[in-house]
Structures are given as structure tokens and as C-alpha cells.
Amino acid sequence: MTALDLVYNPVSGSFSAKHLENLVAALEAEEFSVTPMPTTAEGAELSGTADIVCVHGGDGTLRDVVRALGDKAGDVPLCVAPSGTINLVARELGYSRKPRNFARELAEAWKRGEESWVAAPLYRLGEMPIVSCLSIGPDSHAVARVSGKLKKRIGRYAYVAAMMQQMREWPRAPMKVRGTTTEGEDFADEAEAVIVSNAALYAGPFRLSPEAALHADSVELISVDESTRLRITLLSIAAMLGLPVERFAKARVRSCRRIEFDRCVTPVQVDGDHMPDCAYAIAPAGLSLRYVV
Secondary structure, three states: OEEEEEEEOOOOOOOOHHHHHHHHHHHHHOOEEEEEEEOEOOEOOOOOOOOEEEEEEOHHHHHHHHHHHHHHOOOOOEEEEEOOOOOHHHHHHOOOOOHHHHHHHHHHHHHHOHHHOEEEEEEEEOOEEEOOEEEEOHHHHHHHHOOHHHHHHHOOHHHHHHHHHHOOOOOOOOEEEEEEEOOOOEEEEEEOEEEEEOOOOEOOOEOOOOOOOOOOOOEEEEEEOOOOHHHHHHHHHHHHHOOOHHHHOOOEEEEEEEEEEOOOOOOEEEOOEEEOOOOOEEEEEEEEEEEOO
């Protein structure tokens, strides 16, 4: 049987013990040997013997698994059984939330072999993996304000509540951003808000750049030179309506291989979570995650 580590977040916004039980049963019915492994405050723990690691949680739990794998992250195949608040990676890859459908589709993809899987070049902020997105500015300040208890109760709407609170104390801190595009061109700008997408979607079913994708060997840098309430509101509206953020919100969009900041900018949002630590550069990790789809 195929050995599978099922890493789950017991404090995820939409975690259900019954759903986990159904997922284990569905995977075992497809001849996976399942080892459930809850995350802790220190992050994810793995058996070290699994043929495949399945993440039952959101993008933050997936990031914790990638971090736990370290340099072996490109060797161990991954999949995501959605359970978290937003699940950008799972949404892009089309993983089903229904345990039976998920297990059946995973078994079929496993049998097809890695020729059909998605290879996703990994980027890091310092030593921190970025599996879906990063932001610095009003968005990251709002994420830092999100109440864990409220997130448990109302899920993604906790972010909306935090942003509404943020409206009263609107942060504007200019930073210098420089880097290298996929064409090899160097650039240097000043911005008050940046979003970096390592996946197609952002904050749910929204796209900020048509070039953003898990399989792309680049990250999309969306920068706003003046992050006024109006400009950030226009950026949000453009994302929701599928309008070009360059024209509608006067944002700048670049496909990049490397991004650097002139100072340690905080707070930082990575994969939907507030990161109290900081780093100066986003760069390729030199490996690709392999998603079984």
C-alpha cells in the first residue's frame, strides 16, 4: 500500500473531526495507508517514511509542511485536501472538498504518475517558503489584527472585519523595492504596498495578474506607490471584478525572479498568516514542489 502522511490543522477555521474521519476512511478505501499527524504550535511533524504527504488544511498548513520537509520538499509528492480558511493552492489545483471524490481523484492521479502532476517552483522570503502569496502594507497590517477566535467562528470574514478596523488607523510606510524581472531586467521603485503572488489566485477566487500560476518559474510583484484608502479600495474592486489592476488602481505588475526590500519591513503576511519575523529578499529556492493532480 502507498504510505500517506495526513497532516491536519486541528485549529483551522473550518476543521471538522468528522470530516477528517471521513477523509481517512475514503483514502484507506483507495488503498492508501494513512498516518494522521496533527500540527502543533511549533509547526508540522512528518513520519519521514511517507510516499506522499497530504495536507488537510489551508495554505498556512501547507507552508508548514514544506518548511518541515526542508531540502526534501522537492522529493516528496504533495496534495491538499481543503480545510482551511481560503485554500488558494487547493482551489487553483482543483482539489475536491468531498472526501470520496478527493480520494478517488488522488488515487487516479497517483496511478497516472508524475508526468501528469504539477511542478511548482518554490520561492522563499529569506528561509520562509511562500506557497501562495505574500503582502506588505495595509493588507498585512489587517492580517496582523485578525483575531484567532473570530477566524475560528467566521472563517475568511475575520479578514474583512480586520480590514474594516484597519480603516481607522491606515498605515502608509514607503519602502524601496528592487529586483530582477524574468527578462533579466533590473528595476528599483518606491512603494507603500506590495503583493507577491506565487500562485494564480489571491484572497479567494481573485486574480491580480494573468501571468500568476503555481507552475510558473516566477513570482508576480504587484506594487502600489501610494497606498491610500482609495487606491487600495480600487485594487480590491479591480480584483473582484476581474479588471486590470494596472489601469483601474494604478498598480505596477511585474513577473520577477528576485525581489529585495531596502529594510526589514513589518508586518508581513505570508500565505494568509502574520509573520512577526522579517527578511529582505524573495528568491528561488532551487527546487519545485510536486502536486499530485
